[in-house]
Amino acid sequence: MYKIEVKNVSFVYGQSTPFETSALTDVSVGFEEGKITGLIGHTGSGKSTLVQMLNGLLRPTSGQILLDGKDIWEKPKEISKVRFRVGLVMQYPEYQLFDDTVRSDISFAPKNMKLSESEIDERVREAAAFVDIDEQILDKSPFELSGGQKRRVAIAGVLAMKPEVLVLDEPAAGLDPRGRRTILGGLCEYQRKSGTTVILVSHSMEDMALYCDNIVVMNDSKIFAEGTTSQVFSRASEIASVGLDIPSIAHIANKIKGNGIGLTGNLYTVDGVLDAVLREMKGGR
Amino acid sequence: MLKDITLGQYFPGNSVIHRLDPRMKVILAIAYIVAIFLAKSVFAFALVALTTLMLVIISRISVAVVLRGIKPIIYVVIFTMIINLFMIKGEGEPLFSLWRIRIYEEGIYRAVFMALRVIFLIMATSIFLTYTTSPFSLTAGIEGVLSPLKLIRLPVHDFAMMMMIALRFIPTLVEETDKIMNAQKARGADFSSGGLIKRAKALIPILVPLFVSAFNRANDLSVAMECRCYRSGKGATKLHKLKFSALDFVSLLIMAIFITAIVLINKYVTVGFSL
Ligand SMILES: Nc1ncnc2c1ncn2[C@@H]1O[C@H](COP(=O)(O)OP(=O)(O)OP(=O)(O)O)[C@@H](O)[C@H]1O
Numbered sequence: 001m002y003k004i005e006v007k008n009v010s011f012v013y014g015q016s017t018p019f020e021t022s023a024l025t026d027v028s029v030g031f032e033e034g035k036i037t038g039l040i041g042h043t044g045s046g047k048s049t050l051v052q053m054l055n056g057l058l059r060p061t062s063g064q065i066l067l068d069g070k071d072i073w074e075k076p077k078e079i080s081k082v083r084f085r086v087g088l089v090m091q092y093p094e095y096q097l098f099d100d101t102v103r104s105d106i107s108f109a110p111k112n113m114k115l116s117e118s119e120i121d122e123r124v125r126e127a128a129a130f131v132d133i134d135e136q137i138l139d140k141s142p143f144e145l146s147g148g149q150k151r152r153v154a155i156a157g158v159l160a161m162k163p164e165v166l167v168l169d170e171p172a173a174g175l176d177p178r179g180r181r182t183i184l185g186g187l188c189e190y191q192r193k194s195g196t197t198v199i200l201v202s203h204s205m206e207d208m209a210l211y212c213d214n215i216v217v218m219n220d221s222k223i224f225a226e227g228t229t230s231q232v233f234s235r236a237s238e239i240a241s242v243g244l245d246i247p248s249i250a251h252i253a254n255k256i257k258g259n260g261i262g263l264t265g266n267l268y269t270v271d272g273v274l275d276a277v278l279r280e281m282k283g284g285r
Numbered sequence: 286m287l288k289d290i291t292l293g294q295y296f297p298g299n300s301v302i303h304r305l306d307p308r309m310k311v312i313l314a315i316a317y318i319v320a321i322f323l324a325k326s327v328f329a330f331a332l333v334a335l336t337t338l339m340l341v342i343i344s345r346i347s348v349a350v351v352l353r354g355i356k357p358i359i360y361v362v363i364f365t366m367i368i369n370l371f372m373i374k375g376e377g378e379p380l381f382s383l384w385r386i387r388i389y390e391e392g393i394y395r396a397v398f399m400a401l402r403v404i405f406l407i408m409a410t411s412i413f414l415t416y417t418t419s420p421f422s423l424t425a426g427i428e429g430v431l432s433p434l435k436l437i438r439l440p441v442h443d444f445a446m447m448m449m450i451a452l453r454f455i456p457t458l459v460e461e462t463d464k465i466m467n468a469q470k471a472r473g474a475d476f477s478s479g480g481l482i483k484r485a486k487a488l489i490p491i492l493v494p495l496f497v498s499a500f501n502r503a504n505d506l507s508v509a510m511e512c513r514c515y516r517s518g519k520g521a522t523k524l525h526k527l528k529f530s531a532l533d534f535v536s537l538l539i540m541a542i543f544i545t546a547i548v549l550i551n552k553y554v555t556v557g558f559s560l
Pocket residue numbers: 013014021022023041042043044045046047048049050091
């Protein structure tokens with residue numbers, strides 16, 4: 001069952017001006033409930049555009065977005081309700097910070113949802129904990145924080161809505177490996193605890209392999225491939241043809257398999273391949 | 286979308302007007318304004334109307350675009366028309382009178398002439414300056430026209446530089462506003478309901494990040510300029526040096542003939558109403 005589904009959606013920026021660009025052409029794809037789906041594609045392939053359709057920031061030029069099977073644009077006046085159900089963290093979200101303290105910035109969305117004072121407080125603390133922002137930082141000004149901290153505060157600002165679907169547009173872009181692990185690991189843990197449907201846009205195949213259940217590959221305003229992580233990574237040569245690369249370890253696993261050694265299981269993370277190789281060696285003896 | 290407003294102004298093209306030197310375009314635009322205000326009789330106005338139409342045709346800008354450009358000032362035009370209509374006292378009998386309102390023939394003519402003046406002025410200046418000239422060559426043009434003022438130590442180059450930077454950053458800021466608005470909408474911000482105070486308050490989450498980023502950008506830009514030893518134009522040479530061509534001189538000549546024609550019509554064609 002798809003939690004959110006994109007049906008024959010096309011989108012054109014600057015329609016009927018000299019600057020018309022088509023960003024999506026007849027895209028259909030579904031995102032499974034309670035799973036982490038990775039969305040990958042080279043720069044300009046239309047990922048951010050697609051993702052901004054999911055919570056109604058952009059309205060499809062044609063086609064439909066179905067949330068739990070219902071068109072989100074059925075009642076355009078109630079689109080803001082959809083935005084609380086589908087939380088979107090935009091690309092480079094640091095610039096959205098505006099309030100005096102980190103605490104009040106994170107509570108911006110819950111306040112807009114008109115929750116009670118105590119509920120807001122609870123949610124702020126919870127959201128901050130998931131992205132590893134401690135109590136001390138909550139009372140600082142968001143403008144005093146480091147880039148990575150700002151990013152995490154911005155993500156917490158969306159987590160505090162407790163959305164049914166959480167969409168993140170390159171949440172780890174431009175961070176060091178440890179920063180990436182903090183953010184993505186925190187999100188993974190959040191997903192496991194809450195069962196939220198997560199859609200994660202990323203450029204990094206390694207991150208995808210570590211954190212995603214399913215993968216959707218975009219190319220040139222269209223869906224190029226979709227499936228479970230292992231299905232998609234077994235199609236290495238096709239993926240290479242659109243300028244993307246599967247994780248190095250998956251290359252190695254594919255080579256080993258190519259030599260007639262049957263590896264099984266998760267073949268796209270270092271740990272997974274190590275397990276498979278060890279199992280094969282034991283089985284062989 | 287917000288973006289369409291600023292990007293919609295310059296229409297790249299290769300018409301005769303596009304190819305004129307931007308300095309000449311500034312001069313021509315000023316001359317055209319003078320001509321419009323010199324026109325005093327029905328026939329002079331007819332000539333202005335004809336040449337304005339010619340400008341539209343030569344520039345190959347679509348008529349719809351030019352008309353859309355007039356839309357924002359339509360209220361100003363209507364307002365001046367009404368003022369003229371009721372305030373002008375003519376010599377003969379009023380055409381219409383009710384209570385203390387009297388409308389004279391002169392009032393009607395004057396109202397129509399005023400409206401036409403404003404409309405032609407907007408059409409002509411936007412064709413010369415905004416529709417056919419990119420913001421950068423426009424700045425270069427203005428700098429060129431004002432450069433004699435350097436003799437009396439006015440920092441013309443600095444003004445031009447400031448204007449250029451401001452123009453350069455308009456699309457960037459618009460784009461950024463768009464992005465920030467989207468990010469706040471995604472957090473449930475509502476910009477379109479509630480009273481005046483509530484709406485003004487709703488702007489804070491947009492304005493604060495916008496100013497923060499504008500100041501950061503300004504700071505970065507000034508550091509970058511200093512790192513490249515920018516010294517406000519002293520001894521600087523230009524990448525695209527402006528040069529007048531034969532086309533520019535011909536256009537100036539045509540403009541001179543046009544103005545002379547208007548003056549002569551005002552003076553010698555005495556049929557019909559004149560201001
Ligand atoms: N606001 C806009 N106005 C006009 N065109 C746009 C706008 N935003 C994106 N585009 C165009 O739409 C296409 C898709 O852009 P999009 O931002 O969705 O790509 P992306 O896959 O997110 O790329 P990246 O990985 O660089 O973030 C690009 O060709 C881009 O130039």
